[in-house]
Amino acid sequence: MHGQKAFLSGNEAVAAGVRLARPHVIAAYPITPQTTVIERLAEMVEDASLKTEYLHVESEHSALSACIGASAVGARTFTATSSQGLLYMAECLHYASGGRFPVVMMNANRSLALPWNIYGDQRDSLSLLDCGWIQAYAEDAQESLDLIIQAYAIAEHPDVLTPLMINLDGFVITHTYELVSLPSQEGVDAFLPPFQTVNKMDLDHPMSLAFTAGPAYNQAFKQLQHQALLSASKVILDIEERFGQFFGRNYSGLIETMHCEDAEFILVTLGSVAGTVRPVVERLRSLGERVGLVRIRYMRPFPDLEIRKALAGAKAVGVLEKDISFGYEGTVFTNVNSALSRSNVKPSRLLNFIGGLGGKDISAADIEHLFLRLKSTDDGETVAFI
Amino acid sequence: MNYPVWQRSFKPPKDLAEYPVGTAFPAGHLVETNASWRSQRPVIDAEKCSSCRICWLLCPDGVIHNTKPEGLEIDYDYCKGCGICAKECRQKAIRMENEGI
Ligand code: SF4
Ligand code: SF4
Numbered sequence: 001m002h003g004q005k006a007f008l009s010g011n012e013a014v015a016a017g018v019r020l021a022r023p024h025v026i027a028a029y030p031i032t033p034q035t036t037v038i039e040r041l042a043e044m045v046e047d048a049s050l051k052t053e054y055l056h057v058e059s060e061h062s063a064l065s066a067c068i069g070a071s072a073v074g075a076r077t078f079t080a081t082s083s084q085g086l087l088y089m090a091e092c093l094h095y096a097s098g099g100r101f102p103v104v105m106m107n108a109n110r111s112l113a114l115p116w117n118i119y120g121d122q123r124d125s126l127s128l129l130d131c132g133w134i135q136a137y138a139e140d141a142q143e144s145l146d147l148i149i150q151a152y153a154i155a156e157h158p159d160v161l162t163p164l165m166i167n168l169d170g171f172v173i174t175h176t177y178e179l180v181s182l183p184s185q186e187g188v189d190a191f192l193p194p195f196q197t198v199n200k201m202d203l204d205h206p207m208s209l210a211f212t213a214g215p216a217y218n219q220a221f222k223q224l225q226h227q228a229l230l231s232a233s234k235v236i237l238d239i240e241e242r243f244g245q246f247f248g249r250n251y252s253g254l255i256e257t258m259h260c261e262d263a264e265f266i267l268v269t270l271g272s273v274a275g276t277v278r279p280v281v282e283r284l285r286s287l288g289e290r291v292g293l294v295r296i297r298y299m300r301p302f303p304d305l306e307i308r309k310a311l312a313g314a315k316a317v318g319v320l321e322k323d324i325s326f327g328y329e330g331t332v333f334t335n336v337n338s339a340l341s342r343s344n345v346k347p348s349r350l351l352n353f354i355g356g357l358g359g360k361d362i363s364a365a366d367i368e369h370l371f372l373r374l375k376s377t378d379d380g381e382t383v384a385f386i
Numbered sequence: 387m388n389y390p391v392w393q394r395s396f397k398p399p400k401d402l403a404e405y406p407v408g409t410a411f412p413a414g415h416l417v418e419t420n421a422s423w424r425s426q427r428p429v430i431d432a433e434k435c436s437s438c439r440i441c442w443l444l445c446p447d448g449v450i451h452n453t454k455p456e457g458l459e460i461d462y463d464y465c466k467g468c469g470i471c472a473k474e475c476r477q478k479a480i481r482m483e484n485e486g487i
Contacts, residue, residue, distance in 0.1 A: 100408030161407060199410040213409070217398070227402070302406035331467050 003184040010173035013141040014080070014166070015040035015182050017148030019050045020188040023104075026074035027055035027066035030164045031085040032118045033170040034108040038080055050082070059204065061086035064092035064103065071101035072209050074200035076152060079103065082170060082254055083110035083124045090128060092293030096163040097132030097225060099210050100199060102155035103163040104148065105133075109271065109322070110170040111358040119359020120170035121322035122271060124330045126299070134164040135299040137270040141178040144168050146249060149188055153239045158196050159231040169272040169322075171359070177233050183247045191246045233301045256295040259285060260310045263292025265374040266347075269320040270296040270335055273362050275353075277320075278366040291371050296332065304339035311340065316349035316374040320367075320386075322356035329383045330354050355386040362386065389451050390414030392463045416464075424467030426482040432457055434479035441471035441480060 008016060018026070026045075028038040044050035053070070057063045060081050066076035081089060086107050096103050107125050111117040125135060134154065138144040147166045155164040168174050183191075196315055197206050201207060202304060213221055237253050244250040256274075258281055260266060267277055274295040284291045294310045321332040328334070333352035340346065353370055355362045366386055373380070401407045430441075435457065442450045442458055449461040450471060453480040460471075472480040 098409060100410075158407075199408045207410050208413045208415070209410045211409045211411065217405075220399070220402055221409065224402055224405060224407070 003182040003187070006180055006182055007177055008141055008180045009036065009143050009175050009177050010138070010141045011036040011108070011175065012040055013145040015044070015167070016146055016180070016182055017145040018184060019044050020183060021078075021104075021149055021152050021192060022076065022189075023052055023078040025053045025055065025067065025070035025077045026079070027057050027070070027077070028079045028081070029057055029060050029063050029085060031060070031082045033110060033120075033174045034080045034082040034085070034106065034295040036174070037106060059287060060088040060154045061092060064089045064096060064105070065236045068092060068096050068099065068101050070337045071096075071103055072099070072199070072201055074195060074197055074202075076156075076195045077103050078105070080106040080108070083112055086124045086128065087112065088133065093128060093133060093163075095121070095210070098221065099178050100161040100225075101163060101226070102161055102195070102197075104151045104155055105163065105165045106144075106148070106267075107165050107167050108170045108174045109167050115358070117358040117365035118170070120172055120221045121357045121359065122169075122321050123166070124169050124358070125165060126321075126323040129299060129331060132162065132229070133300065134160075134162055134229065135164075135167065136164065136297060137167045137299065138173060139272055139274050140173060141176070141180050142249070144173065145180055145182070146243065146247070146251070149183065149192060150239050150243055152195070153192055153242075154232060154235055156197070157239070160228050160235050161197070161199075162225070162228050162232065167271065172272040181249070187246055191243065202227065219302045229301050233303075236298065251297070253306065254296070254298040254301065255306045255310060256297055258293040258295075260292040260294060260314075262290055262313065264290040264313070264315040265371055266292040266294060266311060266314045266317050266334070267320055267367070267370060267374075268294040268296065268311075268317060270299070270332065271322070273320065273322070276362060276364055277367050280364050280371070284368070284371060289371070299332070302335050302339065304342070307336055307339045308343045308345045311347060312345050314347045316351070317347045318351045318353050318370050318374050320353040322363075322368065324354045324357070333383070350382070352383040353386050354383065389448075389453070389460070389461070390416050392416050408447060421463055421465055421467075424465060425465045425485055426469065427462060427465065427485055428467070428469065428471050428480045429483055430458060430460065431479045431481065434477045435469040436477050436479070438476070440474050440476065444474050445471055471474050
């Protein structure tokens, strides 16, 4: 089931993955740094290498609305956006998840105005963590492509039927070129059967879709959404295992760990910055330091059990994120802290490092400094900007 | 044409397993009536009616049913009493009667 290799940017890898997944409908509006995804898809439609209904909509709100409508007739759909565009979709994000329409979206993580900025941070998607979507965070182009193909299998699974957002750090992943292995079309066709849903407009069995539910019944629908998200944890593992059998690339579920078994000092992070942490961990290890890395791959469903297990032996843990909930702390930190507080895993120091906002560089030297802070016994701020 | 009617036998879901997946259900499944707020009801006088069906076309709720050979029938489970049918009837064949308290 192996195809060929190609030199692609993160965005181009996403477009390649989308073509292999054969969506019936693509609706998108361009926004930096997502634009090259939908440009590549438009070129594929133009050269007839992708057969899809490509809708040139007038806004992100319309893009997601069109995907919801298409999903309601049983179509597989794709959209992509970033930053302000994602916020403009916010109303429709809840429609898609509440209606259980398994739309797949790529979001290029980018700062939010003001001050206006087009560079990467994760405040766009993390501020929408509660919208009922599955949220995945890629580290590189290969993972982005593989996540797109897995995303349809996860989102369309009958136990899940929930839309899925794949996040790529703006520019750092979206515009960096890497060698990517492309699965074959026959392989993807066998891995990913056509979308089947009971929730569809069908002339023979007319349905009322997207109906109202009053106070007596509304909460039950929300409970079912919550259950579906929780069920996704297992479905993700099953789909990844199947993906490994088909294409020979294995993924590790909701988190990925590095040297956590015996680590005393662990950084928890997500997205491309994990790629900067990795060589620092290796270097410090070679000097005898017991350091480790947890990379969160999915923020929803949240990997609470996995994080407790990975951090069980740690003395000090730092959560590094490109996000801040103003007036409190980073959202990833809040989630990690909550997972630990409901267990007996209690590292003696738990710090939150906020960095990379508006694309501010996070260097290897910065990361090394964070490990030093974890080792030191100073009781500085729990929430610190780096 | 089949009109949806009030499903008197409808039982509300008891637990989560009885709920539909997502907000979707067979169309026209009416689980409640919607007429308690009507203050006047339209009544068709079959003697005066010319069967022009203007009222059937113009009823904003589509509750004047045209299924029986003997004439039009108003579904009082869903008629809201707006009086549009009476106003539009050129034969003055529809009168609005006060609902009892
Ligand atoms: S509009 Fe008047 S005359 Fe025409 S069908 Fe209705 S009741 Fe009869
Ligand atoms: S009163 Fe209004 S709702 Fe009732 S049948 Fe006439 S037009 Fe329809």
